[in-house]
Amino acid sequence: MTRRMYVVGNWKMHGVAEDIPQIQAIAEGAKSYPGVDVALCVPSILIERAARAVPGFPIGAQDVHFAEKGAHTGCVSSAMLRDAGAKLTIVGHSERREGQHESDEEVRSKAKAALADDLSVILCVGESLAIREAGTAVMTVQAQLDASLPEGAVGSVATRLAVAYEPIWAIGTGKVASLADLGEMHAALRERLLVAYGDAGREVRILYGGSVNASNAAEIFAVEDVDGALVGGASLTADKFLPIVEAAAAIHR
Ligand SMILES: O=C[C@H](O)COP(=O)(O)O
Secondary structure, eight states: OOOOEEEEEEOTTOOOGGGHHHHHHHHHHHTTOTTEEEEEEOOHHHHHHHHHHSTTSOEEESOOOSSSSSSOTTOOOHHHHHHHTOOEEEEOOHHHHHHTOOOHHHHHHHHHHHHHTTOEEEEEEOOOHHHHHHTOHHHHHHHHHHHHSOTTOOTHHHHTEEEEEOOGGGTTTSOOOOHHHHHHHHHHHHHHHHHHHGGGGGTSEEEEESSOOTTTHHHHHTSTTOOEEEESGGGSSHHHHHHHHHHHHTOOO
């Protein structure tokens, strides 16, 4: 089966009303690459305005609570995200795993809640520099994936689930994993997806994230089992982001 390339921007804690024209420029530019799935995950408070500004273009969230509703001050549920116009959400980004002490179990619950509510999910995993240097990155990230993957995400649900491999040391640093290490990790993650979901595991896209930009996207996308990218800094403006989408459009598998 062929997986469509998928390029997602993660605006992190950037973006106010005056940035909506950039979102419109990205959505407009993405129309030139119909073979690539493109989306932007913006701060939750911007979702509704962004979604209204770009009808038909998928706007997403960067986190979701696992509960339907209740006493969870400051949190938002998947139903609230959908109500605001979100079509997808990131879960388990390392900045939340570290900053908000999110466990694998919590990440799994969030992914399950979002999928059950018809959102697409990008589930992030990745190792620290210490783990990479200790030579245990592959087994550590495989274990993290095993513990964070929602059980039973098979069939049509598998197409709504993507995994993002983001080595923590490559995020916002300008450093990128070597193509050999990337290929090894993506193959190792594919293996775990097949164990978890059988053949449906082939439908789950595996994105790479960590200092992806217009100059390195083409070589990263050429690596087998790299099905796209989760892009931080270079997704904030159309002029930096669209060349990455263009690089994805050039991949024919
Ligand atoms: O979610 C995106 C990643 O953390 C990558 O961020 P970056 O492209 O700024 O390195």
